[in-house]
Amino acid sequence: DTAVSQTPKYLVTQMGNDKSIKCEQNLGHDTMYWYKQDSKKFLKIMFSYNNKELIINETVPNRFSPKSPDKAHLNLHINSLELGDSAVYFCASSQGLAGGAGTQYFGPGTRLTVL
Amino acid sequence: AQSVSQHNHHVILSEAASLELGCNYSYGGTVNLFWYVQYPGQHLQLLLKYFSGDPLVKGIKGFEAEFIKSKFSFNLRKPSVQWSDTAEYFCAVNGGANNLFFGTGTRLTVIP
Numbered sequence: 001d002t003a004v005s006q007t008p009k010y011l012v013t014q015m016g017n018d019k020s021i022k023c024e025q026n027l028g029h030d031t032m033y034w035y036k037q038d039s040k041k042f043l044k045i046m047f048s049y050n051n052k053e054l055i056i057n058e059t060v061p062n063r064f065s066p067k068s069p070d071k072a073h074l075n076l077h078i079n080s081l082e083l084g085d086s087a088v089y090f091c092a093s094s095q096g097l098a099g100g101a102g103t104q105y106f107g108p109g110t111r112l113t114v115l
Numbered sequence: 116a117q118s119v120s121q122h123n124h125h126v127i128l129s130e131a132a133s134l135e136l137g138c139n140y141s142y143g144g145t146v147n148l149f150w151y152v153q154y155p156g157q158h159l160q161l162l163l164k165y166f167s168g169d170p171l172v173k174g175i176k177g178f179e180a181e182f183i184k185s186k187f188s189f190n191l192r193k194p195s196v197q198w199s200d201t202a203e204y205f206c207a208v209n210g211g212a213n214n215l216f217f218g219t220g221t222r223l224t225v226i227p
Binding site: 045 | 149151153159161203214220222
């Protein structure tokens with residue numbers, strides 16, 4: 001069984017479009033995250049939700065809006081896509097906040113290409 | 116602010132060679148430390164982690180890492196690498212924040 005799943009795996013779209021990436025975890029964790037991995041493989045936190053509440057919102061354009069309908073899901077909606085948004089987006093989850101014993105488990109990633 | 120440095124960007128080894136990948140972090144308080152591996156085209160998988168206790172941590176697939184507090188280091192080691200260890204390796208630290216800070220990664224290429 002897939003612990004953290006993301007859809008779609010690949011997303012190719014034109015500049016200016018709006019798109020969503022979905023993430024689901026079946027681990028019973030209460031904290032979920034979105035990371036962005038750029039072309040140089042650098043991973044950076046974007047958002048974190050704990051029990052559906054936003055707890056981390058790094059310096060990310062407000063074109064990016066996360067939504068957590070329940071503890072098992074954290075979706076990422078992106079408005080007015082730009083070329084610089086091309087990256088691999090990873091969802092992750094942990095039990096408790098990462099400052100505790102919350103080892104993070106990652107999804108397979110969504111490769112977004114903006115043309 | 117927390118940060119993680121991985122000074123080896125690309126390491127090339129022959130099979131059976133020994134591996135050590137460097138990781139240094141900057142944070143003055145108590146830290147949790149992780150090594151993740153990303154095989155080509157795959158997601159990040161946890162190799163090992165350190166929270167407390169014995170500073171020598173053993174992980175999966177024969178990897179181990181040693182936490183040296185005085186050096187702010189958490190280097191990853193494996194005595195004998197295999198071709199299947201070819202991957203990107205990421206060190207990450209959490210020092211009380213609610214997320215992980217990742218290093219820039221080290222690409223390991225193992226030549227058969």
